[in-house]
Amino acid sequence: MISIVSIFRFLFLFLLYIGNSYAVHNVIIVLGSHDNNILEERVSSTMNYINNKSEDTSTLYLSGGVKEAFKNDQTEASKMNNLFSSNYDIEIVQDQLAKNTAENFAYLKQWIYANFSLDSLPNVIVSTSDFHKNRAELIFNGIFPEIQPIWNLSISKCLSCWNDEHIHIKNVHNDILKTHYIMGMGPGLGPGLGPAI
Secondary structure (H helix, E strand, C coil), X not given: CCCHHHHHHHHHHHHHHHHHHCCCCEEEEEECCCCHHHHHHHHHHHHHHHHHCCCCCEEEEEXXXXXXCCCCCCCHHHHHHHHHHCCCCCXXXXXXXXXXXXXXXXXXXXXXXXXXXXXXXXXXXXXXXXXXXXXXHHHHHHHCCCXXXXXXXXXXCCCHHHHXXXXXXXXXXXXXXXXXXXXXXXXXXXXXXXXXX
């Protein structure tokens, strides 16, 4: 005869198995910056986010190349990697090609579709500065309309950055269009209309 304890044990193990098989992966993209103070603020904010969350299935996607390459310049991604790798035992992916926010998200999209199936897309956490969120959100939505990200914002000490965003936000549409070569889209195609990447 089957005991009630055996039935509950079976149900518990079954539910644990089902829960683990549907665990969603988290990808935390940390947007680079050529300004080392802003870069460190974003890394610090991301470390706080990781320390306060209990998700085990996370990947850090560090995004940032070199805007104006000079000899021996270190990429933004590798600078961030130096700060993270000594503090965390977590999978780290470095995008050392992106030179702006639109490219950050275009290369992320390319990486996600190369590593996840359509029915198991990860949660995306975008770690950037408070002053950058409005523009970054417009760009993210233009490149990644199928995912609603979670935002992790650092509090920036850069006062002039808020004013600079008023200039940069005017270029959002063109910045998105320029990333179509990364996402495998032809000229004139909107996000989501090109081949899956």
